[in-house]
Amino acid sequence: LVSLIKIPVADKDGNIQELSAGQAMNRMYSDSDPAVRKQIFTEWERAWGHYAPLFADTLNHLQGFRLENYKLHGEEDFMVEPLRYNRIQKETLDAMWNAISKNKQPFFKFMERKAALMGKDKLAWYDVDAPVSVGDFKARTFTYDEAVDFINDNFAKFGPKLASFSQDIIEKGWVEAEDRTGKRPGGYCTSLPESKESRIFMTFTGSASDMSTLAHEIGHAFHSYTMWDLPRMNTRYAMNVAETASTFAETLVASATVEAANSNEEKISLLNTKLENATAMFMNIHARFLFEQSFYSERQKGLVTADRLSELMVTAQKEAFNDNLSEYHPHFWASKLHFFIDGISFYNFPYTFGFLFSLSIFAEYKKNPDGFEDKYIALLRDTAVMSTEDLVQKHLGKDITVESFWEQGIAIMAEDANAFLELTEKYV
Ligand SMILES: [Zn+2]
Incomplete structure (x- = not known):
């Protein structure tokens, strides 16, 4: 049903373009022009109402x-x-x-x-x-290396274990953050308990918010890492605490970004x-x-x-x-x-x-x-x-x-x- 949703949006020259629900949502919330946001929102409401x-x-x-x-x-x-x-x-x-x-x-x-x-x-x-x-x-924009250094420096102010873990997984190439077409939006981290490894997926485009996302996902990987030696049955945490380590890591970096x-x-x-x-x-x-x-x-x-x-x-x-x-x-x-x-x-x-x-x-x-x-x-x-x-x-x-x-x-x-x-x- 969602794939049937089409949101018509006029471009600068008045040509109508049909956006998918995902495309329309991104523009509706992030466009800097309130009139554009309102126009997309009106069509958005109509399309879901249909x-x-x-x-x-x-x-x-x-x-x-x-x-x-x-x-x-x-x-x-x-x-x-x-x-x-x-x-x-x-x-x-x-x-x-x-x-x-x-x-x-x-x-x-x-x-x-x-x-x-x-x-x-x-x-x-x-x-x-x-x-x-x-x-x-x-x-302000950051290169990937600058972002990694910023994250690791601020993790180091918190504690050596988080910092060295973060350094380590970047060096091992566990993060796939290349900015290229054909990738789904958002970020996630998956852990592989048998091999005691994690993998992070995201698209790094250089913004401060991408840097926060990277810190967030490293936080997830760190949570898994702290549990690798535990019996598998004792590592299945519920959703309410699943975002603890990620949000914590993100907060460390986002606060430092504001200060800097x-x-x-x-x-x-x-x-x-x-x-x-x-x-x-x-x-x-x-x-x-x-x-x-x-x-x-x-x-x-x-x-x-x-x-x-x-x-x-x-x-x-x-x-x-x-x-x-x-x-x-x-x-x-x-x-x-x-x-x-x-x-x-x-x-x-x-x-x-x-x-x-x-x-x-x-x-x-x-x-x-x-x-x-x-x-x-x-x-x-x-x-x-x-x-x-x-x-x-x-x-x-x-x-x-x-x-x-x-x-x-x-x-x-x-x-x-x-x-x-x-x-x-x-x-x-
Ligand atoms: Zn998360």
Whole structure:
């Protein structure tokens, strides 16, 4: 169905070009011209709306099957399985969302400022991830070797084991990052436990964000590396902790990139990119979670129509963004792949969980940097053998069922939001 989606977009000379869903999405979120983003978004909504009844049918069957399956196993509560799968308690998930809901204000201020820089009162859905460039800003680029050196230098400030591992896998050629046609977008890391090796796939085009992606993937490889001597059964960690090492490595490098910026203009652009992570995790993903909850509740009573799904979606987006957007995305439920993954339900909160979890570890590291690497490695090695509550209690002595644990990570991102506000003051 997705391959049938065609998005007509006019080029500079007015010629209509038909973009695939993937091409259109990239342009819709990253084009620097708000009018182009709006035009693509309008066509985008229309295209998904055209097939909405078929997508609604698909989702109704997926969720219906799950609910029936739970019921046959004597379980009425649809949250039990996703919580079990992620090895967390309900209290922990509630504490995380409560902490986020109470602390969204700095990020709304960031969005408001971003809107003002675009000459708008409020951002529209398609503006949230748009680039910000002020003054005569030119994005800095890095050669692959420069990026590798920058990453290794900053890993070395954290700990010698991560740094030498990173150096080692680059020299061994485990990273395939060549910029050439015919490659799929994004990056990933796969580990080969028999031979105790990993391989990283990505496309390095020289941007600061590609450098973060490389650090992210090396983080994944490092997580596997810390577990290579463990029994295979003890290395299967759940999704909520799967992004711990990667996000942590990415944070080490992304923070250093902001610190090393040559000008305030560059700093603003880099902070914007970092803060897009925060709005994605605290608002976009929150909306997905709220939507999925209300969809399951209604699905328990019967089939849910496409129109109703769009209503539930907009309600969830308004709640998650606290009415701070000028336009919402009603057919987001049809266009977002994650709702259609058949193996796992609630393929959303583990992202936010992993992001904040890793930031909270980062906060602990900042407080007590000496010898933290060994503590960190011990934590990674235990990620697949205990509940997440026990993991954090054992290694950091913290209780993740309380909101204060989650607030530490949110506070780190709020510092970035405040820095963005300060630096952009003179441009509005
Ligand atoms: Zn990852």
